[in-house]
Amino acid sequence: MKIQQFGNWQSTVLGIVLATLVILGLNSFIIINPGQAGVISILGKAKDGALLEGIHVKPPFISVIDVYDLTVQKFEVPAESSTKDLQNLSARFAINFRLDPIQVVEVRRKQGTLANIVSKIIAPQTQEAFKIAAARRTVEEAITKRSELKEDFDQALGDRLDKYGIIVLDTSVVDLAFSPEFARAVEEKQIAEQRAQRAVYVAREAEQEAQADVNRAKGRAEAQRLLAETLKAQGGQLVLQKEAIEAWKSGGAQMPKVLVMGGDLKSGVPFIYNLGNVQNQP
Incomplete structure (x- = not known):
């Protein structure tokens, strides 16, 4: 047992x-x-x-x-700043980053979790980097030169996060907004520019029409001058008779009751002969 x-x-x-x-x-x-x-x-x-x-x-x-996790992380971070002309400008950035494996121990000692890294490091440094980039230009330049704004932001953010063991791979401007006052000013400016362009167009159109009238007047004067010279020259009477025949054709090619003819083929003195008298004779 x-x-x-x-x-x-x-x-x-x-x-x-x-x-x-x-x-x-x-x-x-x-x-x-x-x-x-x-x-x-x-x-x-x-x-x-x-x-x-x-x-x-x-x-x-x-x-x-x-x-x-050392793979690429993506977070969207909002930011606000004042521009060179003291206009309020807000943005939202999508930031792609990863942790430096060599400095991951220091990250653990100083920042802790990934959530702490985003809230305590990336978010405030994004705000500071955006202030640096926005302060270098006016709000209009920030909108029209968006790529340059992003370059300045990327440079400032990369320099600031590098010392924390955070490697910035890429950033994207998800949204860029300005104050309602500036929006109204931009709209009014666009309307004024459109009106000015319309006024210039109307002025140019009037100028072109006036020039066309001048050209037409010059053309008529030149035609009259050439016609006068033709009539004065030898055989000019034939030209006048041809013009009369063309006019009769355009009126229906009907023989007129009153026919104007030259008394002498060589003379320019016309006479009037009433064809109605001939038609009434038996």
């Missing part, structure tokens, strides 16, 4: 030992996946050197592993 009890006790102890070894084994290793980095803290103190992808040994029960 005692032998059987001793055997049961040994089996129990052996089972406890094996279970303890399994638990110790499971808590002595950590696997870091690709695109991640781990920071090991032993008894509440972060150890230097980030744990990169692969399997790593860690002290069981007294260590904690904080895993950070």
Whole structure:
């Protein structure tokens, strides 16, 4: 009986030992996946050197592993500022960034979680970078030269976040808005410009029409001058007779009751002959 009890006790102890070894084994290793980095803290103190992808040994029960995502992160951050001409300008930026794996331990020590990084570092630094970029230009320049505004913002933000172990990959201006007062001023300016352009168009149209009238007048005068010279020249009477015949044709080619003819083919003195008298004779 005692032998059987001793055997049961040994089996129990052996089972406890094996279970303890399994638990110790499971808590002595950590696997870091690709695109991640781990920071090991032993008894509440972060150890230097980030744990990169692969399997790593860690002290069981007294260590904690904080895993950070090193892939590209995207957050939208609002910002407001005053421009060079003291106009209010608001924007919303989409920021793509990732953590520097070399500095991830310092990030753990100083910033903590990713949520803290966004709220305590990226958001305020975005605001400051936007102030720097907006203060260099007027609100109209900020709108018309949006790419230049973004370049200044990217430069300022990258310089500010680099010291925190945050690498800015790209930024996008999601929204850019200005004050209602400036919006009304822009609308009024556009209306005034459209009216001015319309006035210029009307003036040019009137000028072109006047020039066309002048050209037509010059053309008529030149035609009359040429006609006068033709009539004065030899054979000019024939031209006059041709014009009369053309006029009769355009009126229906009917023989007129009164025919004007030259008394002499060589003379320019016309006479009037009434064809009605000829038609009434028997």
